[in-house]
Amino acid sequence: MAQGDTILEVENLTVDIPVPGGMLHAVQGLDFSVSRGETLCIVGESGCGKSLTSLALMDLLPKKAIRKADRLTLEGEDLLSLSESRMADIRGNSMGMIFQEPMTSLNPAYTIGDQMEEILLRHRRVSRREARERAIYLLEKVGITAAASRLGQYPHQLSGGLRQRVMIAMMLMCGPKLIIADEPTTALDVTIQAQILLLLAELQKEFEMGLILITHDLGVVARVADRVVVMYAGEIVEEGAATHVFERPTHPYTQGLLECIPVPGKTKRGAHLGSIPGIVPSLVGDLRGCHFAERCRYAMPECRQGDIALRAGLEEEHAYRCVLEPDVTMAHARERGVA
Numbered sequence: 001m002a003q004g005d006t007i008l009e010v011e012n013l014t015v016d017i018p019v020p021g022g023m024l025h026a027v028q029g030l031d032f033s034v035s036r037g038e039t040l041c042i043v044g045e046s047g048c049g050k051s052l053t054s055l056a057l058m059d060l061l062p063k064k065a066i067r068k069a070d071r072l073t074l075e076g077e078d079l080l081s082l083s084e085s086r087m088a089d090i091r092g093n094s095m096g097m098i099f100q101e102p103m104t105s106l107n108p109a110y111t112i113g114d115q116m117e118e119i120l121l122r123h124r125r126v127s128r129r130e131a132r133e134r135a136i137y138l139l140e141k142v143g144i145t146a147a148a149s150r151l152g153q154y155p156h157q158l159s160g161g162l163r164q165r166v167m168i169a170m171m172l173m174c175g176p177k178l179i180i181a182d183e184p185t186t187a188l189d190v191t192i193q194a195q196i197l198l199l200l201a202e203l204q205k206e207f208e209m210g211l212i213l214i215t216h217d218l219g220v221v222a223r224v225a226d227r228v229v230v231m232y233a234g235e236i237v238e239e240g241a242a243t244h245v246f247e248r249p250t251h252p253y254t255q256g257l258l259e260c261i262p263v264p265g266k267t268k269r270g271a272h273l274g275s276i277p278g279i280v281p282s283l284v285g286d287l288r289g290c291h292f293a294e295r296c297r298y299a300m301p302e303c304r305q306g307d308i309a310l311r312a313g314l315e316e317e318h319a320y321r322c323v324l325e326p327d328v329t330m331a332h333a334r335e336r337g338v339a
């Protein structure tokens, strides 16, 4: 897969939310980057801070949330110091977003064609006819047949799967450099979910965009991700090339996730799929030591002392946050049948 120029750079991103019991540290010191043509998947259980991370990138956090970062750039442009209007321009233009429920992003009062054309007319100097031609081209690209006749339809006239395809086409109107897709298929039938995610990955490759995909579907992650970031309780606990993370999961949490979910070609037929006992801890106040210690079968007293830093894994550009040496955690992974 073509990779190279960095599109997005994120350094030391934190998101805090004041809540009645104190401060909720939802995202804590995240570093990552996305290159042209690269798919970065962010995985982790519910409540680990994935959605707030994506909202922080787009500057769409809830009002009371506090975002901080040492660096946040899109194609070199500093996103931390932009006016609201410039940021809105970037969101419609070079940063495409796809959310879970397309009905929340499609306006029920306007036709598909009007909404698609409007995006291009707002951001580019083109005629309505050119905008219409691009809308048809993109609807065809996302696999919608009789595209021209769909332009006159309203969102409620389409099935959920078609609406999500329209959303993808709409997001591509201005030729974004980066797509951020947060659980884009959760609201769809299981059979359609993988189709849409694979379509997204295909288009991302064809148009050489960067893609940040947040999904619970580790099967899809295994098929489309170049890099994987595993988040737990607001922190990155493991990151690396997808093949490494899947073949040699080093953090006990990643190992637990892989034990839970069937991965094509990895999960043996009839294998028992478990779940990680326990729940994600409250993120209100300061968590000491390893955030996963309470649920980790290998936890030792030193896991609960001080902060645990990310450390280099066995592979290049692979890191994990655990006190155990890589050969020890790999031995555990083999015992658990995930490596």
Ligand SMILES: Nc1ncnc2c1ncn2[C@@H]1O[C@H](COP(=O)(O)OP(=O)(O)OP(=O)(O)O)[C@@H](O)[C@H]1O
Residues within 6 Å of the ligand: 017, 019, 024, 026, 044, 045, 046, 047, 048, 049, 050, 051, 052, 053, 062, 283
């Ligand atoms: N508006 C808010 N006010 C207070 N707390 C919030 C708010 N939004 C999210 N949180 C909390 O921040 C933490 C991270 O939430 P986030 O939605 O980013 O998790 P997630 O990993 O995306 O989960 P899911 O997969 O369920 O979307 C959770 O503890 C959540 O309860």
